[in-house]
Amino acid sequence: MRAKTLLMAATAVGFGIAALAGTASAQDLPPLEMKDRYKVGFPQMESNNPWRIAESKSFVDTADSCGWDLIATDAAGSAAKQVADVDSMIAQGIDVLFLPPREEKPLIPAVMRAKAAGVPTFLVDRSVDPNVAKAGEHYVAFLGSDFIDQGRRVAEWTLENFDGETGTIVELEGTTGSSPANDRRKGFDDVMAEHDNMTIVASQTGDFARDLGRQVMETLLQAHPDVNVVYAHNDEMAIGAIQALELAGRKPGEDVLVVSIDGTRDALQAIIDGKMGVTVESSPFFGPLACETMKRYAKGETIEPWVKVSDRIFTKENAADHIDEAY
Numbered sequence: 001m002r003a004k005t006l007l008m009a010a011t012a013v014g015f016g017i018a019a020l021a022g023t024a025s026a027q028d029l030p031p032l033e034m035k036d037r038y039k040v041g042f043p044q045m046e047s048n049n050p051w052r053i054a055e056s057k058s059f060v061d062t063a064d065s066c067g068w069d070l071i072a073t074d075a076a077g078s079a080a081k082q083v084a085d086v087d088s089m090i091a092q093g094i095d096v097l098f099l100p101p102r103e104e105k106p107l108i109p110a111v112m113r114a115k116a117a118g119v120p121t122f123l124v125d126r127s128v129d130p131n132v133a134k135a136g137e138h139y140v141a142f143l144g145s146d147f148i149d150q151g152r153r154v155a156e157w158t159l160e161n162f163d164g165e166t167g168t169i170v171e172l173e174g175t176t177g178s179s180p181a182n183d184r185r186k187g188f189d190d191v192m193a194e195h196d197n198m199t200i201v202a203s204q205t206g207d208f209a210r211d212l213g214r215q216v217m218e219t220l221l222q223a224h225p226d227v228n229v230v231y232a233h234n235d236e237m238a239i240g241a242i243q244a245l246e247l248a249g250r251k252p253g254e255d256v257l258v259v260s261i262d263g264t265r266d267a268l269q270a271i272i273d274g275k276m277g278v279t280v281e282s283s284p285f286f287g288p289l290a291c292e293t294m295k296r297y298a299k300g301e302t303i304e305p306w307v308k309v310s311d312r313i314f315t316k317e318n319a320a321d322h323i324d325e326a327y
């Protein structure tokens with residue numbers, strides 16, 4: 001009896017000491033000790049649009065003030081290379097991983113390997129398939145926007161501002177298999193499904209890229225010349241669609257309503273110029289939030305599974321007020 005009591009007491013003391021050192025956590029996740037400098041991994045997926053460039057800059061700009069020795073890589077649009085970049089960072093002995101998974105499934109094994117190596121992972125910007133990997137169990141938390149709500153807000157604005165009888169909608173989807181593409185489609189399409197006069201006649205990926213968005217819009221315009229609403233999952237594809245529409249003699253903002261998400265400088269300018277109706281913000285500035293959340297975790301706080309970012313909405317009423325801060 002005495003031995004068991006002593007063992008239980010020793011275990012309790014052990015947890016107590018760990019908690020004081022900030023190394024314990026409520027979940028069975030890798031702990032993170034409080035120290036002056038951290039070796040931090042940030043494996044960026046690509047740098048092919050202003051949003052990505054702004055996100056990467058946000059991490060670089062935060063590094064010194066947050067005590068990060070930052071190891072940043074660029075997977076040039078390849079999920080496989082992003083996996084390899086994560087494995088390399090683990091091998092280099094990073095203390096913490098901030099991962100923006102390009103697609104929901106391919107990065108999951110790398111998340112598991114980070115945990116097995118004792119590296120706490122925070123997903124930023126995009127998430128992984130929640131049926132396979134969970135916050136609080138396989139990684140600490142997801143820091144990001146509510147993409148379903150973004151899609152829903154675009155749909156609701158469209159319904160309030162579309163002045164036609166029937167909506168013939170073309171949807172330009174983001175990267176296939178990515179959480180923003182999956183969720184922005186769900187949010188928008190579920191709202192439109194409740195309105196018989198609004199029909200999505202085509203939905204195709206432009207991979208979040210301006211030029212591919214333009215090419216896809218050109219093709220869909222030939223198949224659906226009566227299109228009068230274009231919903232792009234991000235501003236880069238929306239700008240590409242506007243280029244395609246104008247090349248075909250259409251007048252975006254007059255005979256076709258273009259609606260989107262992100263809040264880039266070019267999108268705000270298109271709104272000011274009357275060529276785009278709305279863009280719901282999806283902030284790329286994750287550096288400070290990543291720093292704050294990491295420090296909370298190092299102090300021993302239990303982090304909420306979803307550290308949610310709130311997003312503004314930009315229209316002709318306020319675009320000019322915010323273009324100077326846009327990226």
Ligand code: GZL
Pocket residue numbers: 049051052125126144145180208233234235236261262282
């Ligand atoms: C959103 C982010 C998306 C942006 C796109 O958090 O993952 O990826 O909306 C970017 O512009 O390519």
